[in-house]
Amino acid sequence: MDETAEMTVAYYISSPKWGGGEQYVFDLAAAVKESGEVKPVFLFPADSDRKMIARFQSIGDCPGYPYARKLFRFSVLASWRLAKLLERYEVDILHVNSRFAYFQAAMAKRMCRRPVRLVATQHLVRKASGNPLWRWTYRQIDTLVCVSGLVRKKYIPAGLESSFKQIEVIHNSVRIHSELVQNPDYTKPRIIFHGRICEEKGVIPMLCALEHIQDLPWQLDIAGEVAPEYKTRLEKALADSPVKDRIRFLGFRSDIRRMLSDYSIGVVPSVVQEAFSLTVLEDMAYGLATVSSNNGAVPEFVQDGCNGLLVTPDDTDALSDVLRSLIRNGNERKRLGEQAKKDFQEKYNYDQFIEKIKIIYRI
Numbered sequence: 001m002d003e004t005a006e007m008t009v010a011y012y013i014s015s016p017k018w019g020g021g022e023q024y025v026f027d028l029a030a031a032v033k034e035s036g037e038v039k040p041v042f043l044f045p046a047d048s049d050r051k052m053i054a055r056f057q058s059i060g061d062c063p064g065y066p067y068a069r070k071l072f073r074f075s076v077l078a079s080w081r082l083a084k085l086l087e088r089y090e091v092d093i094l095h096v097n098s099r100f101a102y103f104q105a106a107m108a109k110r111m112c113r114r115p116v117r118l119v120a121t122q123h124l125v126r127k128a129s130g131n132p133l134w135r136w137t138y139r140q141i142d143t144l145v146c147v148s149g150l151v152r153k154k155y156i157p158a159g160l161e162s163s164f165k166q167i168e169v170i171h172n173s174v175r176i177h178s179e180l181v182q183n184p185d186y187t188k189p190r191i192i193f194h195g196r197i198c199e200e201k202g203v204i205p206m207l208c209a210l211e212h213i214q215d216l217p218w219q220l221d222i223a224g225e226v227a228p229e230y231k232t233r234l235e236k237a238l239a240d241s242p243v244k245d246r247i248r249f250l251g252f253r254s255d256i257r258r259m260l261s262d263y264s265i266g267v268v269p270s271v272v273q274e275a276f277s278l279t280v281l282e283d284m285a286y287g288l289a290t291v292s293s294n295n296g297a298v299p300e301f302v303q304d305g306c307n308g309l310l311v312t313p314d315d316t317d318a319l320s321d322v323l324r325s326l327i328r329n330g331n332e333r334k335r336l337g338e339q340a341k342k343d344f345q346e347k348y349n350y351d352q353f354i355e356k357i358k359i360i361y362r363i
Contacts, residue, residue, distance in 0.1 A: 007363065010041040010091040012082075012105060013056075014068055014098040016048040017225075018252075019196060020278050021097050021123055027175040030059050031354050037363045041089050043082075045069040061089065073100045079107035086112045093361055095119045103133070106140035119360055121145040125154045125273040125296065138163040143360050147172045147276040148297035154273075168360065171301065172276045173353035174257075176285045181341075182261040184287050186334040189327040191220045192263040192288070194256050195279045197234065198227035202269035202293065204237045205316050207247070209269075212320035214243050216327045221263070223250040260286040264333050265326055268292040271313040276300075281348060284308070284340035289333040291322055301348060307340040 009032065011025050025042075032038035040060035044053055045068045053062050063085060067078035082104060086094060094116055096105045102120055109118050120141045128134065138144075143166045146152040152169050161167065197203055203222065210220060226234060226249075238244050253259065260266075266283030267290075268274075274296030283290045284307065292298045294310035302308040309326070311318045326333055 006039050007037060007092045007361065008039045008041060008090055009093045009095055009361065010043060010086060010089065012043050012068060012094065012096040012098070012101045013048075014045065014070065014096075014101050016045045016052075016069075018049065018052045022052065023174075023278065024121075024123070024172060025095075025097060026056065026059075027350070028354075028357065029056075031175060031350065032357070032361070032363070033059055035354075035358075035363070037358075038361070041091065043068050043085065063089070067104070068101070070100045072104065074103055076107060079104050080111055082108035083111035083113075086116055087114055090114065091116055093117045093119055095121070097121045097123060099124070099128075102141070103137045106137045109140055117142045117362075119143050119145065121147065122151050122155050123147055123275050125151055125275045127157055128155050128160055130157070130160050135160075135163045139165070142166065143168060145170050145357075145360065148300055150273070150297040150300065151275045168356075170353065170356045170360075171348060172278055172281065173348055173350045174278055174282045174285055175350045176257070176282075176344075181286055184261050184264045184337060186264050186289075186330050186337065188264060189216070189218045189330075189333070190263045191218055191265045191267055191323075192223065192260065192283075193220065193267050193269075194223040194253070194260075194282075195268070196227060197222065197224045198230045199233075200270060200272045202271040202313060203230075203234065205271065205314050206267060206269045206319065207237055207241055207243070209316040209319035209323060210243050210247075211241060212316070213324045213327065214246075216324065218246065218323075218327050220247045221250055222247065223253045223256055223259070225252045257282065257286075260288065263288055264330075264337065265323070266290045267319075267323070268298075269311070269313065269319055270296065272296070274298060280308070281344065284348075285344045287337040287341035289326055289336040290340055291319070291326070301343070302340075306336075307343045308336060 029040040046066035072078040266288040290308040293313040
């Protein structure tokens, strides 16, 4: 390919609903498109949310591809159809963000009549399979991107690393528009949780922790979509809570980044290992004093007591103690929030992330 020509990157999106992975792809594709060097194409499951597809259509083509789902992960027919799409759109790079797409993408690469580089991003903390089929799949991946050191350590056990051509750890980032970043009012202990509302995120333990500090002035807003299997438990916990009148559910908010400066404390009390928390990074970018669980990759960029506070997951006493100290001390909220914002700008900003991805893309 002419090095001055525009490169086409196809992004395989396996989830039919908006989530952290979809935000990652949207921001990435928008940024590389704006550079004038990449034309993005998006492949969705057939039952994808129409509003989500419309967002992606604002920056690239979204051809119909009914096989972009877990059911077809080992389908040779689906791989052949994918190869045809890659040929039709003259794709140079296929970027997949789910392990369920790895085999299908690898097979499509081999079937395609044009050279296609395969980039895979691993977003989850789990161990890779080492059977012969998966080892063959790994060998087709030109670059595996792990979103944290923890992901690399957990995903690639000893003896499997040689199956990959190239492995890179590139910490996620969030794309922040500077005009939206305002200094929070640190005098008010307003708390925000935003993200998918499910058992893994520790929302109910957070409510229990807040019950221990109902003597203090605070307000909690929760933004996000409630997982169907979690809805009944959450409703019961809230109905029984003595602080329910101080908690607002905002639902899914596509404008969440416009809202963050209205808060001074961000809480991310996940009870499972987070591969990399975009929510924590967003809170840091907007200068919130951030409280997070310490059992995932968050300690790779949050230093306890320096630019945030870390607690043991599912420990409601520890979480309530940390929140009590923050709610009582506006100066501490300001110190932690300002340091978090400074660290984001200097170490984890989106420009640095994009430059690392461009190296992977060979732009």
